[in-house]
Amino acid sequence: MNIRTRFAPSPTGHVHIGNIRAAIYNWLFARHEGGKFLLRIEDTDRERSTPEAVKTVLDAMAWLGLNYDEPPVYQSTTTQTHLAAAERLLKAGHAYKEDKGGTGQGECIVFKMPGTDMAFHDEIKGELKKAAADMKDFVIVRSNGTPVFHLANVVDDIHMSVTHIIRGDDHIENTYRHVALFQALGAPVPKYAHLPMIVNAQGKPYSKRDGAAYVGDFKEKGFLAEALFNYLALLGWSPGGDREVMSRDEMAKLFTFDRVQSSAAQFDVQKLEWMNGVYMRSLPREELIAGARAAMEKQGVWNDAIAPDYFARVIETLGERIHFFTDVADQAGYFFSDEYPYDEKAVQKRLKKEGALDSLRELRERFAALSDFTAAATEQALRKLAEEKGTGAGALVHPVRVAVSGRGEGPSLFHMLEVLGKDRVLKRVDAALARFAA
């Protein structure tokens, strides 16, 4: 059997994480089965479905690497097949016309439910059933002549030969209608897998109010696509055992419906952040550099005068302290400008301390005497002075750090000094000395 899954978003301008997670599961399942993953844009809502909104969907797919195997199907181009299907249903007695109130002036077409109890096997939830009395006939073509979601969705799935429908479990009730439609249209009923919802701390559907909820939000915040993909895949699915950080190929290899949770999952940004850190740390140097630079350009703080070699050394020095690309500008701006702010608390604690400025002054002279300003050299000079003064190295390290960076924390001091260079270090120490002497 040729497995065919599809992601069928309605372009609204945003792609919700719940939806993209459904897309991920569709993709994973198709890849696991060696089948095809398709994309259908349900752009029949002319109001919201602008070209930009469609682009948002396509961009999100591309960013996460959710490649589809056939050109996307735009629902706005398949309306005629929906209406033709409605005609067939009418002829076969599966639907009837009605004219009680509505949006248009004509008659609408109503699909007649079979009138029997219904049941279907859900790949995740198991046997699901519904009594005939609890199901009502429903409109499939509006009185203004346009097809309703249920009809369009089913007819397109038939034409696209979709074999597995993987979607949120808020669609369970719709499934009975859809199964009836497939049957009435004489088409094979696809298999269904209903995914549990992604909820917030209150157990309600996760929304924008709960924080970043759209794919674009995460991209903007600097999360890596691979990390978001991995995290989302694990939100409701587990490969079993202790495995968590995996490549998408590994996930595809391991993905099966029987390992998908049937209860809702709460979105936990902290864990996503941790996972992002794992991916961040494993990033090749070049990618880290490119990402950091791109972030700075976006933040408007990139300067073409920054030499590639210097930038590379800054990134190297910052190393694992970079959790997000934006951290470079946000936490290490002093590498790129002499106009850095002094953290008041750090100044109080390290520079306004008894004897701190005197020590700093002495250290400045030692540094000035250094012929080569390597990390090893500054470290040796600093430790020697500390020893002579009978203080711990920290009593000298901290004041210098605050003086040259304005911050109480940061990368290894000696490497930082080496990257900054002798001239700048001395100049900054002098400036700090003058500024905080009073």
Added chain:
RNA sequence: GCCCCCAUCGUCUAGAGGCCUAGGACGCUAGGUUCUCAUCCUAGUAACAUGGGUUCGAAUCCCGUUGGGGGCGCCA
């Protein structure tokens, strides 16, 4: 109101009758490494909603209860 779905640490989960005095991860706490921060290492914290069954034995099977969620559109 009616119908449907769901229920293991705060969170994501492992567990498919004995391997469970319930494992891992995130978080949190305490240590260690270190010039700070970050990383890393170690330890600790904390759960089978509840009541009945079934069984020699139940987190695992069945039923009820409670709680949470979803659906009842000429929206998608």
